[in-house]
Amino acid sequence: MMTGTRRRSITLLSAVALFGLACVLSSLLLRQQAAAELAKAGQTLHRLISQRADQHDAHLTSLSALVQAADPAPIATVEQVAASITRFYPRIVGIDVVDLATTPPASLLDVTDPAIVAAEAAQASGATVRxxxxxxxxxxxxxKRALTDGVGHYAIALVIDIARLAASDVALPEGARAELGLAEHAQAGKKxxxxxxIASRTQPLRLSLATTVPRWPTPPPAFLIVAALLTALGALLxxxxLEARARASxxxxxxxxxxxxARLAHAGRVNAMGELASGIAHELTQPLTAILSHAQAGQRLVQRPGVEPATLAPALDAIARNAKRAGEILGRLRAWISKSEPDLEIVDLAELAREVAHLLTTGALPAGSSLKVENDGSRPLVRADRVQLEQVVFNLGRNGLDAVAEAKGERIVTIAVATEAGQAVLSVADSGPGLPPDAQARLFEPFFTTKPGGLxxxxxxxxxxxxxFGGTLDGGNAAAGGAVFSCRLPLAAEAIRREAAE
Structure with a gap:
């Protein structure tokens, strides 16, 4: 079964893994969002630059047509048009007309290097723009070359500021940077x-957008705090x-x-019915023997002439008492077989010992045997079933009397009651031969006996x-000889309160 510490460790690791997964998913979403925004901004800027390139072609065509209107070219008019173009289109920072017929070529507006313009014009053919x-x-x-009467000895030049040409009318995404240049000069392998x-037939330009945003952007602090709180709350729940489920399980x-x-205990009791049936015969032997003895004594008294009825009273009382006791024994044994609990009550152990001694002495004691009860002056109270506890003391006393029946010397059985270390102690000692060494380890084993004919x-x-009753029963040999059996039972709460008061 999983322990609480292991369960919490697994839950914590799962929460950390879930938090990490949430951060990765958030970073991936931010990355995709940034890529989408960058692509959208790039497409918008690409369309805008393509339109501007078309405007450049239109300006070159207009200027070329103006230069071709007369020969020599109307430079003053061209200069006015150029000033208007550069004013409305700030990215066009210069316009020039170069006469290619002179040696060296001459710049008519003094804006560009005529040698460079002439070199590019030399490679232009027809309406081609270099x-x-x-x-x-x-x-x-x-x-672009301007043709006059089929002879193109003028070249029109526009100077374009690349930074202004690549400028966007709307703000680019954070960290984005636009780069515009000739496609043939684009760095190979640069991603x-x-x-x-750029969509232009005359201007081979390439637009690139780079970004300084990390490849895996860090989620915002607010997201990290909320994700951590939700993950912690989820882990706690x-x-x-799991703890509630473990407790329920x-x-x-x-x-x-x-x-x-409970089923096994009941089954054990039912399986022990055979043992208890023999126990019933064992337990009922004593009261039935007493009833028989007193009945026979009554019969003998009745046969005597002149016997008063009152003489029979003790025998009849003894018969009734033992018959009642036999019925109680049967009731307790029946309860033992069933699931019912014993009928517990407060029992005075000293008083119970005297009653058992009286029961034992009303029968026939072995010749020369005596039974006495000793008390240390205390009155130990225990919680037990009176009849069952009485049977225990009766059996121990009866065993003691049987043990001294054949003994030589004194034949004494002593029932002693005392209070020791907060417990009630009842011991039954005899002056018999004691217990054999091999029998002491098997005293309480069912069907083990040292008596001839015993069960x-x-x-x-x-x-x-x-x-x-929460107690213990021990047996062994006494130091002075003979056997001794001791019952130790916990004192009832009433006895403890009484001792505290005294």
Whole structure:
């Protein structure tokens, strides 16, 4: 069965694992959310830059048409148009017209390096636009040749600020950074969160979005606090439920064991019916013998002439008393077989010893035998079934009288009552030959006896009865000779209160 400490350890580890899983899932969700936001922002910015690239083509076409309107080109008009374009489109930081027919080529607006523009124009054919990165990659140079009468000796140049071209009209996600450059110059193997080529036939640009957000972002503190509290609460509830379930299971197990013990005890009693049937015969022998003796004595008295009726009274009283005692013995033995509890009451042990001695002496004592009762002056009270306890003392006394029947010298049986160490003690000692050494270990074993013709049930039943009252029964040889049997029973609460008062 799982112990409470092990259960709590498993619950705690499960709670920690659940908290960790919640953090991982939250981090994964944040990661997916950040990726989705970054992709959305990249697509929006990609469309915006593509539109701006188309505007560049439109400006180049308009300027080319203006340059072709006359020869020489109307530079003053071109200069006015260029000023208007740069004012409305801040990313276009310069517009120039280069005359390719002169040696060296000449810049008509003094904005660009005419040699660079001429070099790019030399590679342009027809309406093709050349794109080149200048100023350490911070700007773009767009070059288009303007044809006049089939001879293109003018080149139109736009200078674009890359940072402004890549600027977004809306804020990018936290930690995101846009990078725009020529597609042919993109770093091979560099992995960006978002990357796409600009949709332009003339400007081969590539947009990339990078982010400084960790690959596995940390969940917010509020989430960590709430998750920790919920996990702790869940672990506590699970622990309480498991503890309640364990208690219920333990209670059910104990109830089942108790029921099983009760069934086994009852089965043991029923299985012992054969033993108890022999016990009934053993226990009833004494009262029946006394009844027979007194009945025979009464018959002899009746046969005598002139006998007064009052002479028969003692014999009749003895017969009635022993018959009642036999009935009580039968009732107690029947209760022993059934599940009923003994009828407990407060019993004065000293008084009970005197009554048993009287019962024993009313019968025929062995010749030369005597029975006496001793008391240390106390009046020990015990809680027991009077009839059953009386049977125990009667059996012990009867055994003592049987032991001294053939003894030489004094034939004395002593029933002593005393109070020792908070317990009531009743001992029965005899002056007989004592117990054989091999018999002392088997005194209370059923069907073991040292008497010829004995059943071996008396001491076994006595021991069981004393144990039912919470006491013990011991037997052995006395130092002065003979056997001694001692019953030790707990004092009743009334006796303890009385001793405290005294």
């Amino acid at each position: 794109t080149r990165a200048i100023d350490d990659g911070t700007k773009l140079l767009l070059v 960006a969160a978002f990357s796409a080529d 699970v622990d309480r439920l 333990e209670a059910a197990r104990k109830a089942a064991l108790a029921a099983q013990d 071996g049930l008396g001491l076994a039943l006595c021991n069981r009865l004393i144990e039912r």
